[in-house]
Amino acid sequence: MKILFIGLGSIGRRHLQNCLELGYSDVYIYSTSFKNYELVSSDRCFTDLADALSYKVYDVIFICTPTSSHIDIVKCLIDTPHKCIYMEKPLSDSLENIDIIASSRFNKKINMVIGYDLRFDPGLEKCISWMEEGAIGKPLYFNAFAGSYLPDWRPTVDYKETMSAKKKSGGGVMLDLAHEFDYLHFLFGNLKRLSCFYQNSGTLDIETEDIANVIFDFSSGVSGSLSLDYLQRDYTRYCRITGSKGSLLWDYATNCVTLFKGNHEKQVFNYSNFSRDDRFKAILSCFLSKSFTDKRLAGFDEALFNLNMILKAKNSSETNNVIIF
Numbered sequence: 001m002k003i004l005f006i007g008l009g010s011i012g013r014r015h016l017q018n019c020l021e022l023g024y025s026d027v028y029i030y031s032t033s034f035k036n037y038e039l040v041s042s043d044r045c046f047t048d049l050a051d052a053l054s055y056k057v058y059d060v061i062f063i064c065t066p067t068s069s070h071i072d073i074v075k076c077l078i079d080t081p082h083k084c085i086y087m088e089k090p091l092s093d094s095l096e097n098i099d100i101i102a103s104s105r106f107n108k109k110i111n112m113v114i115g116y117d118l119r120f121d122p123g124l125e126k127c128i129s130w131m132e133e134g135a136i137g138k139p140l141y142f143n144a145f146a147g148s149y150l151p152d153w154r155p156t157v158d159y160k161e162t163m164s165a166k167k168k169s170g171g172g173v174m175l176d177l178a179h180e181f182d183y184l185h186f187l188f189g190n191l192k193r194l195s196c197f198y199q200n201s202g203t204l205d206i207e208t209e210d211i212a213n214v215i216f217d218f219s220s221g222v223s224g225s226l227s228l229d230y231l232q233r234d235y236t237r238y239c240r241i242t243g244s245k246g247s248l249l250w251d252y253a254t255n256c257v258t259l260f261k262g263n264h265e266k267q268v269f270n271y272s273n274f275s276r277d278d279r280f281k282a283i284l285s286c287f288l289s290k291s292f293t294d295k296r297l298a299g300f301d302e303a304l305f306n307l308n309m310i311l312k313a314k315n316s317s318e319t320n321n322v323i324i325f
Helices: 010-021 049-055 067-077 098-107 122-132 178-188 276-288 300-319
Strands: 003-006 027-030 060-063 084-087 111-114 139-147 191-199 211-218 223-229 236-243 247-251 256-260 266-270
Touching (some): 049 067, 060 067, 067 084, 122 247, 178 211
Parallel strands (some): 003 027, 060 084, 084 111, 139 223
Antiparallel strands (some): 139 236, 211 223
């Protein structure tokens, strides 16, 4: 299987390493700069995208560039023979040219998967399993939270120069933590309405929002809140789901899910031996085996809905309105 990586920042290097560990060694790279890429021979590395695309017909292309460049790169691929794409989340930072991609995807028979790998987390899978078994009765509402300190994300890099800190790159805590929007959509279905307040606190001296609070009302009857920030010194990430007969607490930071039932009874599912790389390898294995019917793989339509959720949440904050879907 011939694989091309477009962009090789931190997530691109992680995917490259995992592909090699999974036994996929026929890999090529396009990047505007090269350093620490000793895993791939220089004759397989390109600094011109056209040269890279014309060199081989690739079975799979990974797009691992800043969010704002995603759609422009897909446009470059539409009329090429490369028809299988794995794009890092989120789909984009705006709806510009999305219609071109949407129509071309069908006309050109392009398979596109967006990298919402959190769907492959055993904790989320356990939540879904317990909910489907009726362990908490009818789900009613949730409280979700994700926060960590942006300067700690990549300690060797000036965080003010990263994608997260810059509007033109598609940064900001809502686009960066798009996983949260995706898994809530994955759990509870389509949305009826939402409202949001976001802000740049000025604490980090960056361009983008570092705090966001969103209220959701899903068509399934579930409502809830999501809080995001770049400011937590202690990495925190969880979702508590309350139902008519009990509740679930998925603590992603500690790899633990707790089911709370009546009479102070509880069950604990601990998956502390499961690593972040295990999750990445799980989604890559599924994608590279071309198991496109697996519901855990997020396609274009789901990624577009999730992007709309984020953009409408921003619009809600900027206009002081509740947004109807």
